[in-house]
Every structure is written in C-alpha cells, then in structure tokens.
Amino acid sequence: ANRIVVKVGTSTLTYANGQINLGRIEKLTRVLADIVNSGKEVTLVSSGAVGVGIGKLKLKEKPTNIREKQALAAIGQCELMHIYSKFFGEYSHTVGQVLLTRDVIEDEHIKQNVCSTFELLLQKGIIPIVNENDTVSIDELENIAKFGDNDNLSAIVSVLIDADLLIILSDIDGFYDSNPKENPNAKLIKQIDEITEEIEACAGGVGSSLGTGGMATKIAAARKATDAGVNMVLANGEEPSIISDILSGEEVGTLFT
Numbered sequence: 001a002n003r004i005v006v007k008v009g010t011s012t013l014t015y016a017n018g019q020i021n022l023g024r025i026e027k028l029t030r031v032l033a034d035i036v037n038s039g040k041e042v043t044l045v046s047s048g049a050v051g052v053g054i055g056k057l058k059l060k061e062k063p064t065n066i067r068e069k070q071a072l073a074a075i076g077q078c079e080l081m082h083i084y085s086k087f088f089g090e091y092s093h094t095v096g097q098v099l100l101t102r103d104v105i106e107d108e109h110i111k112q113n114v115c116s117t118f119e120l121l122l123q124k125g126i127i128p129i130v131n132e133n134d135t136v137s138i139d140e141l142e143n144i145a146k147f148g149d150n151d152n153l154s155a156i157v158s159v160l161i162d163a164d165l166l167i168i169l170s171d172i173d174g175f176y177d178s179n180p181k182e183n184p185n186a187k188l189i190k191q192i193d194e195i196t197e198e199i200e201a202c203a204g205g206v207g208s209s210l211g212t213g214g215m216a217t218k219i220a221a222a223r224k225a226t227d228a229g230v231n232m233v234l235a236n237g238e239e240p241s242i243i244s245d246i247l248s249g250e251e252v253g254t255l256f257t
C-alpha cells in the first residue's frame, strides 16, 4: 500500500473523561511521519475537535445545544490542528487542513477541486488532516446520517483519492462476532470478504458513551471502501505503532476486502 488513509476516532484521541490524550497523539504523529519518510502518502482523518474545545474552555461537560457544539468544534478544530502541526513539525513534516462538507460527493465540480488539492498536497509530501466542517454541517454532531460520521468520511476520502488502504483505529482489536464489551465469548473475525446481513447484525447499535458511531458506521465504511476496491483494516489505536505493523503485512485487526 502506497497511499493510505488513517482514521482516528474520539476513543483513540481522548481519555474517558473527554480530555485530549497528548501522549497518544504524539505517538501517532511519530509513526505517521515515519511512514511518510519511507515514501508513502498518508492522509489523516481525525475526530476530536469538540473534545479539544471542551478541554480548551475547561467545560465540565459536553453541551447538548447544537450551536454551542458547533462553536466548540470551531475552537477545538483550531487547537487540534495546532497540536498536530506542532508534533508533525518536530519531525519536519507539514500538515494541511481539509474541512469537507457532503457537497464534495454531490457536486462534481467541488469534487474535482477537492481531488486536485489532495493530489497536490500528497505530491509535496504534506499530510492532509481531514474533518467534517462542523461550522457548516451540523449533521455529524446531530447524528443524522449525511456524511454522518468520520468513519463514513474516511471511506469517502479513500475512494476520492483512490487510496490503497484505509485504516480505521478504534478502542477495540477488530470486528467481533458480537460486542465484546457485552459478550466475553465474542470472537475476533480476522478477515471479511463480504459484508453479509449476518455481519451487519453483529455490528449492533451505536458505540461508546462519547457518542460516536460504534461498529455499524465502521461496517458501512468498509462496504463503501471495498465496493470501490479499497481494502480496509479495523484495528486498535491504543498503540499507534500498529499502523506500521499493518503496513508490513502483520495480521492484526480485521481486514475487509
């Protein structure tokens, strides 16, 4: 895989209390910088803006009001990019912020513009960092499916830039035949070649308390990516070095083909 997209979820970027996990982000940037050094092209799809905004404003809890969440996303996105820029900068890498709304898939002209921006950034060895533009589109924060969530967004980006591999990092080792947090006998599925109704049923409902997508959105992302010929690996982001393991062909996580 030469062109890869890595998606990190809120559960990888923040502690259970919602505060940003700087150590994790530092490790992640170090691993990704090294992968770019080895000659590969890396695009990062990162959640976490609202969480960072909450930390920055020292709020006790996540607001429920949409406008407040959008304002927090605006504050947090800026701070999040600052953190990424700083860490990547330590390894002499440059990042570019790409904030998308769903018109990127609906309007051919916009789609072409976005594609050519990605091409140029990647050609120059710059790491695009992608998120949904929450100031414009309230859908993700409202959990109404449009881009819907960053799992879906990462699949869309992978297809858009014709990536060789999409890696989605979460707080779980891969896709299990049932939710391991509820069923201690759940078994990890190493490879899924076809997303059947049975597989979809294993995904259950929405995921963690931090209000992210859970497995259903990851299965939907896998379907979107593999339908367009992009393989996807779902793996645990606790140790970001797992990305290098995946790229060197180690069998970790769940591979969707």
Ligand code: ADP
Pocket (backbone or CB within 6 Å): 008, 009, 010, 011, 012, 169, 170, 171, 172, 174, 175, 176, 177, 178, 179, 180, 181, 202, 203, 204, 205, 206, 207, 208, 209, 212, 213, 214, 215
């Ligand atoms: P992220 O914030 O990384 O996107 P989520 O919390 O949204 O992660 O989703 C991961 C969670 O999905 C897991 O921690 C697990 O509790 C839950 N889950 C539900 N069904 C499954 C399954 N079949 N296999 C693995 N995890 C599952």
